[in-house]
Amino acid sequence: MSMLVFLEHHGDELLKGSLGVLSKAVALGSADVAGVVMGFGVRPLAEQAAKCGAVKVYVADDARLEAPLPQPRVDVLARLIREKGIETVLFGNSVLAADVAAGLAARLEAGLNWDLADLVRQDDRFVGKRPALQDSVHVDVGWKSEPRIALFRSGSFDPVETGGSADTEDVTVALEDFSTSARMVDQAHEEGEGPSIEDAAVIVAGGRGLGGPENFTLVEELAKALGGAVGATRAVVDAGWYPYSTQVGQTGKTVSPKLYIACGISGAIQHKVGMQSSGVIVAINKDPNAPIFEFSDLGVVGDVHEVVPKLTELVKARKGS
Template sequence: MATLVYLEHHDGELVKGSLGVLAKARQLDDEPAAVVCGSGVRELAAEAGRYGAARIHVADDVALEAPLPQPRVDVLASLVSEQGFDTVLFGASVLTADVAAALAARLGAGLNWDLVDLQVRDGELVGTRPALQDSVHVEVGWSAEPRLALVRSGTFDPVEAGGDADVVDVAAELEDFSRRAVMVESAHAESEGPSIEEADVIVAGGRGLGDPEKFGLLEELAKALGGAVAATRAVVDAGWYPYAAQVGQTGKNVSPKLYVACGISGAIQHKVGMQSSGTIVAINKDPNAPIFEYADLGVVGDLHEIVPKLTELVRGRKSA
């Protein structure tokens, strides 16, 4: 195999999800290569050697500074064609999903997404993709090379296994249409207080809360349980709760020991951010809410009654 792993970076660090994919690539291919695109990223790229990359291609160009997909597609398309990579792997994110799909179109290649495993079986690459609310696992493959794959975020952990790697410069020759969309503002939210990514317990709220003030109920319960409060995209976009607390595909990926979902239907956008939680408790009025499909304990009922009562019970137990 000649494998290329796309490494995403943010705020001067390689993203954990893509380093996890690199660790997986190393199980499939003794000498996987990596590629990093950005501006002023040569030093950062070199770090990928520690995580198992045998060779690192770096496209370092001011035109690649903003995290926009299309200039990256141009870089990858020529790299894959010139170097003859037969497999290109991505850790899924907002950026890489767009990069991978456009690259597939450009190269006339097959892209499988949302994979939770990759294996080589009888010399063939096989991916595992959960489908229909994870009720079935589909084994997917490719009928031609290059084979492109997006791995579900948080699936694999990074492994510090390697050493130094060769760093090779790649020219960024961009298509005219790839430069037309420009980023004019990047308003990245700063988180305050304990981050939901570090909390052992998360109490999360969605549209089913009814109005923004009801987050107070969740804050009380979170305090009693010694945890943090999180929110779905719908309520964050509606301005009910800060973006820093958003769990989901766009938002944070969390895996606390306990996740209490209140008034959350459980759309896939939310699910991908919290499905690796240890125990999931869901409280929702709608007995058909998809979240019940993957909750360990599903409570069909009114959260406005149950949550305050539960808070009292938890407090009582802790003070006893």
């Protein structure tokens, strides 16, 4: 069964989320897993995809694809999928990927299952697993026709390097008039040290219990000591204490790091749905009845201003830094 994975990049790196989806496609046992990279000057990215098991990488390298806009990508993908008769198209979630997947579903009148946490093969069918009812159950979802399009939740799969090489094939870039009417007027790159919240193995998140924006240094220092990223609740983002890009939850990002440390966070359901699939959840809260303790693996009842700096000190001492 032919599978195509949309490989998104930032600069000269393919996103970890895309590579994770590629590894999942390979693990499903399809002999025919291809990736597609689109942009300008993106040819060298094919090698990264080959390392994660792609046997073929389609390359659409064109100045008109330089801006990360969805419609030109839909044009290229729709043509490629029709020409090659591709049966399954997989995306790792991101703002761009979600737009492209939705546009592609509309263009090809194809079924799109989104927010999937997994994909399994049952006989000759694919079954998607979608978390529902505040992530308390997994619903089986399927497709009635081909191509089937799937959009996976961030962090669902880790990339697995298997080595190997891939054939590359250039793809025709022919754009519809209506696809070129949007123009990117500005693009800002957030400057920051350490991993992004989507890629981090460790997230230290701060909530209103920190008491003020100036106290975010506490979580920043702990995150730095652990080589992790900083997350935030909507309450603090709405209050202007921390940027929206770090918001975890229903209206923010869904993350699944190996370790999630929640500092001064009550554990509202809207926050929980964004982080509950983390490997180990540690909560530091002064209220022993805070809801976050109900779904934490480890809980510390205490004041973040006392506990967090001590924890940072201990981590630094252990690492000898």
